Amino acid sequence: MALRHILHVDLDAFFASVEQRDNPELRGLPVLVGGSGGRGVVAAASYEARTFGVHSAMPMSEALRRCPKAIIVSPTMGRYQEASTAFFSILEDFSPLVEGLSVDEAFVDISGTERLLGSPRDVAREIKRRVASEVGLIASVGIAPTKFVAKIASDIRKPDGLCIIGPTEVLAFLHPLPVKRLWGVGAVAQEKLAGMGLHTIGDVANYPQNILEKKFGVAQGSHLYALANGHDSRSVTGGHEAVSIGHEQTFSSDQSDIAFIENVLLGQCDKVGRRLRRHDLRARTAVLKIKYADFKRVTRRQTLDDPTSDSQVLFQTVRTLLRSLPIDSNRGRAGRVRLCGVSAANMENRHGPRQLGFHEEERAKGERLGDVMDKIKDRFGDLGLTRASHTKPRD
Amino acid sequence: MQFKIKKTEFLKGLRLAQSIADRKSTMPMLANVLLKLEGENQLLVVATDLNVSLSAHLQSKNTGEGGITVGAKALHDIITNLPGEDVEVKRADNNWAEIRSGKVKYRLVGMPDRDFPKVPDPTESQFQNVDASTLRSMIDHTLFSVSNDETRFHLNGVLFESDGDNSRMVSTDGHRLSKIDKALAGGPKLTAGVIIPKKGLLEIKRTLDGIAGNCELAIKTPFLFLQGNDIHLAVKLIESQFPRYEAVIPKNNERKITVDRGLLLDALKRALLMSSETRGVKVSLGEGQLMISSDNPDIGEVKEEIEAQVSGEEVSVGFNPKYVVDILSQISTETVSVEIGGELDPVVIRPSGELDFLGVVMPMRI
Numbered sequence: 001m002a003l004r005h006i007l008h009v010d011l012d013a014f015f016a017s018v019e020q021r022d023n024p025e026l027r028g029l030p031v032l033v034g035g036s037g038g039r040g041v042v043a044a045a046s047y048e049a050r051t052f053g054v055h056s057a058m059p060m061s062e063a064l065r066r067c068p069k070a071i072i073v074s075p076t077m078g079r080y081q082e083a084s085t086a087f088f089s090i091l092e093d094f095s096p097l098v099e100g101l102s103v104d105e106a107f108v109d110i111s112g113t114e115r116l117l118g119s120p121r122d123v124a125r126e127i128k129r130r131v132a133s134e135v136g137l138i139a140s141v142g143i144a145p146t147k148f149v150a151k152i153a154s155d156i157r158k159p160d161g162l163c164i165i166g167p168t169e170v171l172a173f174l175h176p177l178p179v180k181r182l183w184g185v186g187a188v189a190q191e192k193l194a195g196m197g198l199h200t201i202g203d204v205a206n207y208p209q210n211i212l213e214k215k216f217g218v219a220q221g222s223h224l225y226a227l228a229n230g231h232d233s234r235s236v237t238g239g240h241e242a243v244s245i246g247h248e249q250t251f252s253s254d255q256s257d258i259a260f261i262e263n264v265l266l267g268q269c270d271k272v273g274r275r276l277r278r279h280d281l282r283a284r285t286a287v288l289k290i291k292y293a294d295f296k297r298v299t300r301r302q303t304l305d306d307p308t309s310d311s312q313v314l315f316q317t318v319r320t321l322l323r324s325l326p327i328d329s330n331r332g333r334a335g336r337v338r339l340c341g342v343s344a345a346n347m348e349n350r351h352g353p354r355q356l357g358f359h360e361e362e363r364a365k366g367e368r369l370g371d372v373m374d375k376i377k378d379r380f381g382d383l384g385l386t387r388a389s390h391t392k393p394r395d
Numbered sequence: 396m397q398f399k400i401k402k403t404e405f406l407k408g409l410r411l412a413q414s415i416a417d418r419k420s421t422m423p424m425l426a427n428v429l430l431k432l433e434g435e436n437q438l439l440v441v442a443t444d445l446n447v448s449l450s451a452h453l454q455s456k457n458t459g460e461g462g463i464t465v466g467a468k469a470l471h472d473i474i475t476n477l478p479g480e481d482v483e484v485k486r487a488d489n490n491w492a493e494i495r496s497g498k499v500k501y502r503l504v505g506m507p508d509r510d511f512p513k514v515p516d517p518t519e520s521q522f523q524n525v526d527a528s529t530l531r532s533m534i535d536h537t538l539f540s541v542s543n544d545e546t547r548f549h550l551n552g553v554l555f556e557s558d559g560d561n562s563r564m565v566s567t568d569g570h571r572l573s574k575i576d577k578a579l580a581g582g583p584k585l586t587a588g589v590i591i592p593k594k595g596l597l598e599i600k601r602t603l604d605g606i607a608g609n610c611e612l613a614i615k616t617p618f619l620f621l622q623g624n625d626i627h628l629a630v631k632l633i634e635s636q637f638p639r640y641e642a643v644i645p646k647n648n649e650r651k652i653t654v655d656r657g658l659l660l661d662a663l664k665r666a667l668l669m670s671s672e673t674r675g676v677k678v679s680l681g682e683g684q685l686m687i688s689s690d691n692p693d694i695g696e697v698k699e700e701i702e703a704q705v706s707g708e709e710v711s712v713g714f715n716p717k718y719v720v721d722i723l724s725q726i727s728t729e730t731v732s733v734e735i736g737g738e739l740d741p742v743v744i745r746p747s748g749e750l751d752f753l754g755v756v757m758p759m760r761i
Contacts, residue, residue, distance in 0.1 A: 303543070305569055320546045353759055353760065356570070356739060358643040
């Protein structure tokens, strides 16, 4: 099998970082997210809190004993979900093979994209840069030929880590690590391995496989042996049928300028259209999402007569939806916009049966234009072809 | 301010008012209905969503003067469920409305009548008497192919053309088109067609339901006014250009089929069981017959042959069956004529021997 480049991307102290991002007064302070009641558990701890030995899943009472000055914040799932969606849509710009492990971590297989996107290191840097600028969070990335090693690599240099393990470095990287780093090794197995004198992954790798299989059973024994020797053939299984494709963005300052918001929407429609075309889909429904500065959320959807993958049609639709909403600087926070997003839903295969229209030529032209723009971007990168309204004046 | 009114009389206005009032608007007042006393014996009931406005002049016995507004849906539902024949409504302090009937007493939260928006005034328009059932039939024949895609607002209504003797309605959603011509004596003399929005047409239909014989119609852009049975309707027209529809109606489709309307309709409905609007059914021309088939990898397949007079070469055309069913449902003749060009060309369907109605459907690429 050809060499694979698998990224494991993980958001650092996810819930706590979202809280610190949205509440500047929490920055630099030990923050614990979780229930504060007697039975509360730490859902996430900021790095400031971790220096006191606090970690997630720890009882809140224990965490407070170790770090009495910690500030407890109740979880606000809506905002985490929003950040998670934005995080995943960035990853999906780099590869169709994105496998989410939870809200804040995913594998991305970028094998074979070098000519398109540059070296794995460049891709990792670009992902980190975009997550920072578009979501306002820090991601750690591990790159390796296998999922198992990539996951360890992302963890090893946290926070804000970037760790690349080349195919020849895998064993040297793995072997000094303690056995508990192996997938499937919990407290019980760890104790059992220690009893056999096996403390590091290297110890396991050099142990006879047949004895491991006898002690742990064939399945687990061979699994441990394979992992310890750097073998992990599991592939990144992304692309379970997407229900919707979307992009959204939180502005750096609240906006009431319709032209500005429309310009952001245009860029988002370009991205949504591109992803629809990449996955050979058409969408029957276009959805506009707006969040006001007072955190009121509004979603407006429009079912189209003609399912489309044409960014321009998506844009015209969400623009019409936007103009029906009250956006006005005179209405205070209720009239200023904090976030806008576009998504496409109700998808169908682009090569499936299609209802023709009276003006079929015109419609087909829009989608063909999209295909041509995709080809140019694939070849020359996103900046190879940019809308004039998205260019910045040169300094 | 206080009035007495018969329940049936009150509901005549409220039924239409509650369907027009807009509960989803950002202007809360639009969810309300205005009740205003006019002299001693008339109650004015007004509802509007700013595009469609209704004024009903109802018989009542009034005391005092002024008006009040209350939630249209709530008031309609309350009056519908009252036990007696007579209803009494009184404005109390802070714009509360007290409603009594027999031993039932309701109190409803209201808003002051002075905040209710002004509705278009038809007094300077020239009304003409036209046949209500003809107008209604024309709406039925075209309403189904109006586009619901709000970004294409020029297609969100029916084009109405009228020269004083004859009139025409056309609608299209870009996939299909329907067109009907009728003699409409006394109709408005229009230099250009106007586009009547879908919601307006639905309310016009409801209003026409209560009218036997003639109604009064006037068009004074940007409004259409309709009067009859004490109801006044004002519909804001869509100010846009309707597409040049003549260009998409094929004139010379070489394949001509005559088929029993009921047979075709039933066969399509059966095929629909194995299909969906997004998958389509296939209609194939054979000698003396049509073959209608549909297959769906998830469910199964169906084939049916029906007798037909067919002239022209064999061809298979895919359709969204619902589009064809919609057109056939508006036809009452025993047989229909279907004119087909190539497999990707628009198809014309019309009642055999009648030229006033036709439907055009674009095929599906299956």
